[in-house]
Amino acid sequence: MQKPVEPRLRDRRRAKPSLRNGRLLHVRSGLSPEKTLLVRVTIVVALIALVIAVFWFDRDGLKDQIDGTISFPDVLYFAMITVTTVGYGDIVPVSHTARLIDAFAVTPIRVFIWFIFLGTAYELVVQRIVEEFRLSRIQKQLHGHVVLCGFGHSGFIAAQETLSKGHPGDQIVIIDESEERIQLAADAGFIGLRGDATSEDTLIKACVGQAKAVIVSTGRDDTTILVILTVRHLSAATKIVASIKQEENIKLANLSGADLVVSPPKIGGYLMADAVESQHATPFLCDLMSAGGQMVLAERRAEPDDVGRTMAEVAAGLVVQVHSHGRTVAFTERNRYIIQPNDLLLIISPPQPGGEAEPR
Numbered sequence: 001m002q003k004p005v006e007p008r009l010r011d012r013r014r015a016k017p018s019l020r021n022g023r024l025l026h027v028r029s030g031l032s033p034e035k036t037l038l039v040r041v042t043i044v045v046a047l048i049a050l051v052i053a054v055f056w057f058d059r060d061g062l063k064d065q066i067d068g069t070i071s072f073p074d075v076l077y078f079a080m081i082t083v084t085t086v087g088y089g090d091i092v093p094v095s096h097t098a099r100l101i102d103a104f105a106v107t108p109i110r111v112f113i114w115f116i117f118l119g120t121a122y123e124l125v126v127q128r129i130v131e132e133f134r135l136s137r138i139q140k141q142l143h144g145h146v147v148l149c150g151f152g153h154s155g156f157i158a159a160q161e162t163l164s165k166g167h168p169g170d171q172i173v174i175i176d177e178s179e180e181r182i183q184l185a186a187d188a189g190f191i192g193l194r195g196d197a198t199s200e201d202t203l204i205k206a207c208v209g210q211a212k213a214v215i216v217s218t219g220r221d222d223t224t225i226l227v228i229l230t231v232r233h234l235s236a237a238t239k240i241v242a243s244i245k246q247e248e249n250i251k252l253a254n255l256s257g258a259d260l261v262v263s264p265p266k267i268g269g270y271l272m273a274d275a276v277e278s279q280h281a282t283p284f285l286c287d288l289m290s291a292g293g294q295m296v297l298a299e300r301r302a303e304p305d306d307v308g309r310t311m312a313e314v315a316a317g318l319v320v321q322v323h324s325h326g327r328t329v330a331f332t333e334r335n336r337y338i339i340q341p342n343d344l345l346l347i348i349s350p351p352q353p354g355g356e357a358e359p360r
Helices: 033-057 072-083 096-141 153-164 179-187 200-205 221-234 247-256 264-277 281-289
Strands: 062-064 091-093 146-149 172-176 191-194 213-216 239-243 260-262 296-301 318-324 327-329 344-349
Touching (some): 072 091, 072 096, 146 153, 172 179, 213 221, 221 239, 264 281
Parallel strands (some): 213 239, 239 260
16 A cells, blocks of 8 residues: 655655656746746847847947948847848858857857747747646546545645545546645646636536545635535535534535535544543544554445344444434444345444555
8 A cells, every 4th residue: 555655845845846747737836928928028138139239349340241331220130130040141240259259149149049939939838738638638537536625734634545545546636726735746646736726617627527526625614615615516416525624614514515524623622532531542543544544444335245134243344333214323223223225334344455554
C-alpha cells in the first residue's frame, strides 16, 4: 500500500516537480494575459529602441548601398530588418566596430526578442490549446470518480485515505485555488484542477455530474455551504460529504444538500474526552478509521450467506450495526435481529489481503 506523505503546505520549499504530473491543468497565477502582453510588448519596444540608439551613435560604421548616406530613417529601417533577421543587404556594417556591435550586442537582443515572441505565443495560444485538449481527454475518462474541493491538511488526508481504499489516483480530482497545493496534488498522482470550487464552470470541468462523490473541505463553513449548493444544483445524484467546523452550521449544510456532514472539531472533542478515562480506546478508534489500520470498519450489502443469520452469526467480521429499510439496528440486538436481503451491514474486520498496512 502506498505510504501517505505528509504535506508541507507551510514549508517555503516547493515540492520537486514531477515530469509525469507536473503543472497538470494549471492556470498561471500573477498578471492577467492582457497585462502580461502589455509588459512584454513594452520590453520588446525598449529593446528595439536600444538597438536603434546603438546604430545611431555608430552610424558612421554603416553604409547605404543606394545613396551612400545614413539618416535616422535609414537607422530605424536597418534596426528593424536586423532584429527581424530579414537583411536585404542595402545597408551593411562596414567598420569593425559596427560588426562587433552587431555580433555581440544586437544578436543577443535579437534572440531574446524572438524568445519573447515564441514564449508569448505559447502561453497565450498554444498552452491554452494543449491544456484544453488534455482536459477534454481526461474528462472522457472520468466516471464514478471522486472530486475533492480543498487540499488543505484535512483534504490531503481525505485524498490519501480515498486512494488507500482503492480509488485510483487518476480518478481523484483535486480542486483548489492555491497553485502550491495543486502542484502537491499533481506530484502525489492526483488530477489537479486549479480554480474556485464555488464556480459552476470549475465544477463542470471536474465532471461532478458523473462523480461518485464530492468531498468538500474548504476550511470555511460559508464557502463549504456555497460549494454544496453549487454541486447540488449541477447534480442531484452525486453524493456530497462536507466538513463543517461550527456545530450551528451543520443543519445549514444538510439543508443545502449534503448527504453526510463531518465535524472535525466535534469528533476531535469526543476522542480527547474519551482519552481522559482510557489509554487505548482513542488510538484504536483512530486506527479503525484509517485504511492502513490493523482493523477496518467497512460497509456492505448483506450477502446470500448472511441472510437468515443473526448479527452475531456473521462470519466475515464483527457486525456492529445494520441499516434495514430506514431502520437502524443497534449492536445490542446482535443476538436477536435476523439479517434480511438488501440490509446494509457495518462490519469491523481485518484488512483484505494485499491491502494490509505495514507494521507500525
